[in-house]
Amino acid sequence: MTAGRKLCAVSVDLDSIECYYRIHGLGEPPPGLGDIIMRRALPRFAALFARRGIPATLFVVGRDLELEGGGDAAEAAKAARAQLGALVRAGHELGNHSYSHFYDLARRDRGVIRRELGRAHTLLREVMGGAGPVGFRAPGYDVSVALLDEVAAAGYLYDSSVFPAPLYYSAKAAVMAAMGVMGRWSGAVLGDPRALLAPTDPYRPHPRSPWRRGQSPLLELPIGVTPGLRVPAIGTYLVATPVAVRTRILEAMRARPVFNLECHGIDLCDAEHDGIPGELVAKQHDLRVPLTEKLRAMEATLDRLAPEYEFVTLKGVAQAFQRGALQGAA
Numbered sequence: 001m002t003a004g005r006k007l008c009a010v011s012v013d014l015d016s017i018e019c020y021y022r023i024h025g026l027g028e029p030p031p032g033l034g035d036i037i038m039r040r041a042l043p044r045f046a047a048l049f050a051r052r053g054i055p056a057t058l059f060v061v062g063r064d065l066e067l068e069g070g071g072d073a074a075e076a077a078k079a080a081r082a083q084l085g086a087l088v089r090a091g092h093e094l095g096n097h098s099y100s101h102f103y104d105l106a107r108r109d110r111g112v113i114r115r116e117l118g119r120a121h122t123l124l125r126e127v128m129g130g131a132g133p134v135g136f137r138a139p140g141y142d143v144s145v146a147l148l149d150e151v152a153a154a155g156y157l158y159d160s161s162v163f164p165a166p167l168y169y170s171a172k173a174a175v176m177a178a179m180g181v182m183g184r185w186s187g188a189v190l191g192d193p194r195a196l197l198a199p200t201d202p203y204r205p206h207p208r209s210p211w212r213r214g215q216s217p218l219l220e221l222p223i224g225v226t227p228g229l230r231v232p233a234i235g236t237y238l239v240a241t242p243v244a245v246r247t248r249i250l251e252a253m254r255a256r257p258v259f260n261l262e263c264h265g266i267d268l269c270d271a272e273h274d275g276i277p278g279e280l281v282a283k284q285h286d287l288r289v290p291l292t293e294k295l296r297a298m299e300a301t302l303d304r305l306a307p308e309y310e311f312v313t314l315k316g317v318a319q320a321f322q323r324g325a326l327q328g329a330a
C-alpha cells in the first residue's frame, strides 16, 4: 500500500429486482427478471473494474447462490456462481449480504439472524473456497446490537452497513409515509435513527450501541457521506445527479481518509436495455437514466478519484485500520 494515498473501496450490493419490488410494495416481479442484476448489471461492473484494475467488494444475497430446489432459480444460481468464482480469482472480494435480504433482519430474533448469516456464509464459501467471507452488509443499512453480535460471533472482520445520512433517512421516511397514506405496504424498514449520528469514518463500535465508538472486535466501515451535511456519496446518487452536484460531492469527500463508495447492481441497469417493467420504473426513478449516461457518470467518478486514491477492497480497508495505517481515523 502506497503511503500517503487515501483509500477508496468500491462495493456493489447485488440486490435482485425482487428486492426492489418488495421495497415499493409491488408484489412479485414477472418471471424471467429474477436474475437480471447478476446477468446484466454484474458483467457491466466487472468490465468497468477490469478496465481500471480496481479490486471491488461484491455483497451477495445467499439465496441467489442456492442450488437446492432446482428449476430456473438453480440454473440462475449456477451461472451466478461461475461468474462470481471468476471474479474472486481476479482479485475481488465477496461479502455476506444475508440469505434472504429481509429488510427487518436487524429486528428479527437471534435464531433467524444466525440462520440468515450462516446459510449465506456457507454458500459464499462454496464459491470462494478457503474460509469464506469476512465482511457483512445488512439489508437496508439497518443494524442492531443482536445483528452485529452475531456477525462478530461468526468471526467476521468488519461490518459495512452504518449509513449516517440524515438526508437519505428523511427522504425514505417521507416516501414510506406517503405509501402508508395511500394504503400500500412497503417492504422497507426505516433504520435505527441512532445511525444518523454515528461516526462517518471507520471505527470500532461499542458492543451495546454500535452507532458509537467502543472496543468491539468487529470493525464498522460506514458508507460514504460528505463531511458537514452528510450528503450520501453512493453510486445510486452519483450516477443520477447533475455533474455539478457530483463534482461537489467528490470534492467534499477528499477530506476523508477513506471513501467507502457503495453502489448497487441496479445502478448499471436501465429500463429499456434490460426489459424492466414500467411499474418498477415509475417508482425507481434512476432506472430512467440511460445506461450510457450512468456508465459515463461512473467512469467520470472513477477518473476523478484515480489520481488521489488507492483502490482496495473493504477487507483491505479493515486491514489498514487494524495496522493503524488509516490517516485521521480513530
Ligand SMILES: [Zn+2]
Binding pocket: 013, 014, 015, 097, 101, 138, 139, 140
Ligand atoms: Zn441490499
